[in-house]
Amino acid sequence: MSDLKDSVGEDAGREMSWNAWGDPSRARTLPIAVRALLPALLGRVPRPAPAPRIDEVRVAPVGLDDAAAIALREIVGAEAVRTDADARLRHAGGRSTPDLLRRRLAEQTVPDAVLLPADHAQVSEVLRVAAAHDLAVIPFGGGTSVVGGLDPERGGHRAVVSLDLRRLSGLVGLDEVSGEAELLAGTRGPDAERLLAERGFELGHYPQSFRYATIGGFAAARSSGQNSAGYGRFDTMVTGLRVATPTGELDLGRAPGSAAGPDLMRLLLGSEGALGVITHVRVRVHPLPRERVVEAWSFPDFATGADALRRVVQHGGGPTVIRLSDEAETGVSLAQVGRIGRALAKGASAVTVFEGDDAEERRSRTASILAAAGGSSSGPDAAGDWAETRFDGPYLRDALLDAGVFCETLETATTWTNLNRLRAAVTDALRSGLAAAGAKSFVMCHVSHVYPTGASLYFTVLAGIKSDPLAVWEAVKHRAGDAIVAAGGTITHHHAIGRDHAPWLVDEIGETGIRILRAVKRELDPQGIMNPGALIPFEAGGAQDD
Amino acid sequence: MSDLKDSVGEDAGREMSWNAWGDPSRARTLPIAVRALLPALLGRVPRPAPAPRIDEVRVAPVGLDDAAAIALREIVGAEAVRTDADARLRHAGGRSTPDLLRRRLAEQTVPDAVLLPADHAQVSEVLRVAAAHDLAVIPFGGGTSVVGGLDPERGGHRAVVSLDLRRLSGLVGLDEVSGEAELLAGTRGPDAERLLAERGFELGHYPQSFRYATIGGFAAARSSGQNSAGYGRFDTMVTGLRVATPTGELDLGRAPGSAAGPDLMRLLLGSEGALGVITHVRVRVHPLPRERVVEAWSFPDFATGADALRRVVQHGGGPTVIRLSDEAETGVSLAQVGRIGRALAKGASAVTVFEGDDAEERRSRTASILAAAGGSSSGPDAAGDWAETRFDGPYLRDALLDAGVFCETLETATTWTNLNRLRAAVTDALRSGLAAAGAKSFVMCHVSHVYPTGASLYFTVLAGIKSDPLAVWEAVKHRAGDAIVAAGGTITHHHAIGRDHAPWLVDEIGETGIRILRAVKRELDPQGIMNPGALIPFEAGGAQDD
Incomplete structure (x- = not known):
């Protein structure tokens, strides 16, 4: 194992601050x-x-x-x-x-x-x-x-x-041969990993919310973690779900690779508490990796870097983590760790991590692809910087808010062909929206989840909003959502729909798709008591905010 | 490319025989x-x-x-x-x-x-x-x-x-950068591969029905092909669907890796024509592989072989095809290609195929795992035999039926831990069911689809049924289905539900799951005109056979 410090589980068991991210200490x-x-x-x-x-x-x-x-x-x-x-x-x-x-x-x-x-x-x-x-x-x-x-x-x-659901916490069972674990839905990320590690296994799901978020939440919101290139999105890790609804229960995931009709597990993954409550989750797990190799890269610009990532995922380099920060994020990241002097000459930077017995072999294969696509290796140090601070972003946001600086993130995904166009459209919507409100802004972007056919885009916005940031952001967020849809992106890659994205769900699945979700909700939750207004938008003329 | 002969597309465009498999010639x-x-x-x-x-x-x-x-x-x-x-x-x-x-x-x-x-x-x-x-x-x-x-x-x-849907045939579009193709649903397997190959791409989905089955059928029935270890099940290849229903249309699959609520595409994949008609399918494609390496293996017995396959899929050997025939199937396969003499000493046999630029590297990695798990390489020849005849099984069945020999297949899947128990239970149900009807039988089994957490089991039954084979098989099939469910398997790994498996759907998804499917059907198809009785069992006291 390299000396990558990730302080996984360091604040496990602590109560989250009531009005800020994470552990107050x-x-x-x-x-x-x-x-x-x-x-x-x-x-x-x-x-x-x-x-x-x-x-x-x-x-x-x-x-x-x-x-x-x-x-x-x-x-x-x-x-x-x-x-x-x-x-x-x-x-x-x-x-x-x-x-x-x-x-x-x-x-x-x-x-x-x-x-x-x-x-x-x-x-x-x-x-x-x-x-x-x-x-x-x-x-x-x-x-x-x-x-x-x-x-x-x-x-x-x-x-x-x-x-x-905090009392529903624990490892119910582990099938070491099949590599499958059953966890209670309220188990927090660090607790799940600790319980599995005691048996020599790992789930390997590390979203930025990892230290506080729960297994059931990962499932209900279709989470995606930093190791998604290696171990997949959370919805692809799930092999079984137990769900309580107001009118009956579901026990789904009878066998790997079933073709017994539509995969109803996929209807509950992403249901965001609007159809029922996920109480047990079965997940694919793997033996704790014994080797880990990291390597950072720099590219002349974001587009070159993105194309290099595409080649890796399409040609099978095999990284566990692969992410690319644009020029703006690269500069600020370096400033964060006190390397601002290096930032200006840097272009776009990427981090790669490889876990497993053949980590070095995969690093070498990936390095060949990245180098051929215009990247230059910057060695392991910068990747270590990223890993060291990777769960700290939300703490930094609180510090910014305390200083009066507005800071928020939003994310989307699209095909490789459409990636640069979408990035430009969202960046422009954010900047021009904030400018219209008289606020200067700074927009950063990274790619942190890659697929053979496309990738995610994750935006961080800093803005100097002089007054009423809630109202200003509501208008800007709406403009950004419209820009995402107009430019062919999805309204969310891993943050989910909740209430904030519900107005755009119709752009994702159409009126017929909304009808399907409403029909399922009527069947399972005829009175509409489950998380009203989340995921499925209220019907016009129906229930309203109270 | 090796000289593997697979005669892909050889009978493309021919009308299927009206009362037997495939091309009469x-x-x-x-x-x-x-x-x-x-x-x-x-x-x-x-x-x-x-x-x-x-x-x-x-x-x-x-x-x-x-x-x-x-x-x-x-x-x-x-x-x-x-x-x-x-x-x-x-x-x-x-x-x-x-x-x-x-x-x-x-x-x-x-x-x-x-x-x-x-x-x-x-x-x-x-x-x-x-x-x-x-x-x-x-x-x-x-x-x-x-x-x-x-x-x-x-x-x-x-x-x-x-x-x-035969007139809905053709390649609508190909995004070569993102590796995504849009095909009309009535396009047959060989036509799809020919159209893609002209542009240097491949879908790589080769179920035994490949020469006649269509892209829409693969999607509607959640097909799985021989290359599933390398390119995935068909449902994981699909990136978008267009569907016509009696009450509206669906256009799903906005972006790779979306978390915009439940993945409704997965509700239409496997819908078997009971909710609507799939008309367009977007799929992930890859550049035509330039290298292909094959290697056959033998194992002392099925259980040893299955455990070896498990190690390969869990530790990432990377085969494109990996399959294991039990002792009975190994013997008959060898008889088929005139090598009966070799059969008796053979135990269980496996075939591995590797496609892509790093095929030899992956073969070597897989070979190490298989050898360490008790396998002996038999070289490329037997694998070539399999590939040469891999689409011919159904023709052989017609020849058996002509000779009065009953021949049918059925399949299931389960976790690795449960694989041997399930195989024994199904084999016993088939044998004892046929024996109860006075028929001698011969049951063969293979594993042809592997997952990190489990695998499929595919059974071929030969039986000397003396009279009324339809009635005898109905009883035996029912006994086998009950045995599958009792032993923890899924009622189908890739044949789908149709009408024959509808009685067991409740064992897969429970009463609440059936209610969900009925609610979706009522919404999209309120009169119940779409493929009545397929997938979703008729309600007691509701519509009946006419």
């Missing part, structure tokens, strides 16, 4: 080089007013009536029905930048209660009782949604409860 | 060695009565009324609405052994008409008119279903039409 300050860059990039921005403490925030009274509360306590136990403001505020939303900005308001929208069921049977019972008492249910895993998937949306129902 | 006689083996294995069986010629078969009068016929002719043209007995008999079913036995009867069930639409718009219009005139519609691609997917089932409607 790991909060970061802005690197000096970044602080020096910001005024030049974004102009001067006012520091925001101090945010309220959790006990200063005003929330609405608990809207759960006694009968419902009693019925819920009977299922999960009195201590597992939380109605205190602290618990409700900790389940008030996800971790998008708008979520974090809303966490700075004096009055906040929260669920009426937080439920902590212990197992699949309790989840099933809760859904039955919630339907009987007309309660909306928001399934809650790690709380890391960045698309409004956790908004406490009542959707016309009498109250709304957050269903926190 | 390629009909085979039984190899002498096989003829010599049969009495020893199965006892003496009477030769069946001669089958009727096509013009001797009695069929029901055309049940299409004038108004419907006129409306259909207006859409597709008069010559594309066929009601002659010849056309109707050629669309009377698929190519399972029961289908072929029914083609030997004096009176046969056929559709009322055969429609030949020219494009997506005509297909859409036909579905609209069929709904208006209460006509059941059976989508018909290559006619190679072996699970009753093409039975002319009226399902309580006034008449039933076969919708033959």
Whole structure:
């Protein structure tokens, strides 16, 4: 193993900060080089007013009536029905930048209660009782949604409860011969990897939300992790699902490679809590890799680098991780680790990681392809820098927000042929949208997930928004979503739909596709209590925001 | 390229025999060695009565009324609405052994008409008119279903039409950079490969039905081909689908790696004509491989061989084809190519094929794993024998049926851990079921599709059934299906559900899963005209066989 430091699991088991990313003790300050860059990039921005403490925030009274509360306590136990403001505020939303900005308001929208069921049977019972008492249910895993998937949306129902799955945590079984593990859906990423590592296995799914997000959340939102080139997207790792719905349960994934009709597992993967609650997940696992080799690359420009990545994935170089930062992101990344001087001459930079017994052989094969496509190796150091800080991006965002700098990300994917056009269209929409609001901006982009036919594009936006960043970003995000659709991209590569992307779902699957999802929802959740407004847009004239 | 002969496309464009597999001019006689083996294995069986010629078969009068016929002719043209007995008999079913036995009867069930639409718009219009005139519609691609997917089932409607997609043939577009092709759904396998090869590309999907089956059929039935280890199952090759339904159309597959809600493409892949008609398919393609290396292997027994295949797929040897025949199939295969003498000492045999620039490197890596797991290389010859005859199995079945020997196949899949148990259970159910009917039998098995977590099992049954083979097989097939389910297998790995497997769908996806499929069907096909009884079992008390 190389000395790649990734601090996997370092903050496992910690409660996430109520109004910022992650573990409060790991909060970061802005690197000096970044602080020096910001005024030049974004102009001067006012520091925001101090945010309220959790006990200063005003929330609405608990809207759960006694009968419902009693019925819920009977299922999960009195201590597992939380109605205190602290618990409700900790389940008030996800971790998008708008979520974090809303966490700075004096009055906040929260669920009426937080439920902590212990197992699949309790989840099933809760859904039955919630339907009987007309309660909306928001399934809650790690709380890391960045698309409004956790908004406490009542959707016309009498109250709304957050269903926190943290007690469904653990490894149910491991078939070492077949390489298949069954995990409870509330198991956090680091806990899953620790339990598997004790048996010599690894799942290998490391999205940026890894330290807090759960196995069930990965499945419900079709997550994709940093090692996707080697081990696949999360939906391709899943071999079985157990799901509780208000009207029955599903146990899917009978055998690898079945052709027994449509793969209904794929209908629940990506269902985002709108059809039911995933309680158990079976996944493909592999023996812990014994070797790891890393190598960084530089390219004259983004387009050359992207074409090099395409050649690798189409010709089978075999990296575990392969990612390419554009010129802007390359510069800022280097500034972050104090190498700003090197940034300006760098063009676009790429990181490759190879895990497994034949790691060196695959590195060598990939290196030949990258070099032939115009890349220059920069050795292992820069790749180590990336790996060292790869879970820290969200902490940096909090530091930027504290400094009054708006920072948000969005992502898409398209074919290789369309990649540069899409990148230009989204970049332009972001820049011009922010300029129209009088904000200077800096847009960075990277490719971090590659497929034989195309790749993802991940944008990070920094902006000096002078006032009302929530309203400004809503308009800019809408412009960016429209630009993505117009330029042939998907509205999301791995952030999912939630409520923020629901207006564009019709562009993905058409009116007939929306009808299919509504028909399935009517069948499984006839009262529409499951995560109302997430994934499936409200029907015109139907349930509205309360 | 090695001298592997695969005669791909040799009988492309030929009309399939009306009552047997494939091109009549390629009909085979039984190899002498096989003829010599049969009495020893199965006892003496009477030769069946001669089958009727096509013009001797009695069929029901055309049940299409004038108004419907006129409306259909207006859409597709008069010559594309066929009601002659010849056309109707050629669309009377698929190519399972029961289908072929029914083609030997004096009176046969056929559709009322055969429609030949020219494009997506005509297909859409036909579905609209069929709904208006209460006509059941059976989508018909290559006619190679072996699970009753093409039975002319009226399902309580006034008449039933076969919708033959042969005119929707051709390559619509090819994105050479992204490696993505759009094909019309009625394009046959050999035509698709020829059109792609002219541009230097290959799809690489070679199921045994390849010479006749269509791209749309591969998608609708979730086909898996001989090169699945290298290029994947067909459903993983698909990047986009256009589908006509009675109530709207679907255009799915916006981008590689989207997380925009559930992947609805996966709901149409495997929909078997019960939800709509697939008209266009986008697929991942790759440059035509320049190198091909083959190597055969032998193992002391099936279990050792299966474990060796597991190691290859889990540790990444990288074969394009890898398959393992059990002791029985190994013996008969050798007999087929006149090497019966070698059979008895052989144990289980395996074939590996490697395509691509690094074929030799991958062969060598795979060979190390197979040798370490107890295999002995038998060199390239036996692999060449397999490749040479790989599309001929169905012709051999016709020769056996002519000789009065019953021959049928069935398949399943499970985890590696459960593979030997499942194989034993199915073998026992087949043998004991046939023995109960007084028939001697010979059961062979192979693994031809491998996954990290498990593999397929493909059984070929020869039996000396003395009378009423249709009834005897119905009982035995039911016993085998129950055994598959009881032993943890899937009811089908790549033959699909059709009508023959519909009773076991509930064991795959549960009552809640069936409810989901019914809800989707009600939404897209509210009158239930699409392939009634296929995939989704009739509801108790609902529509019945007519």
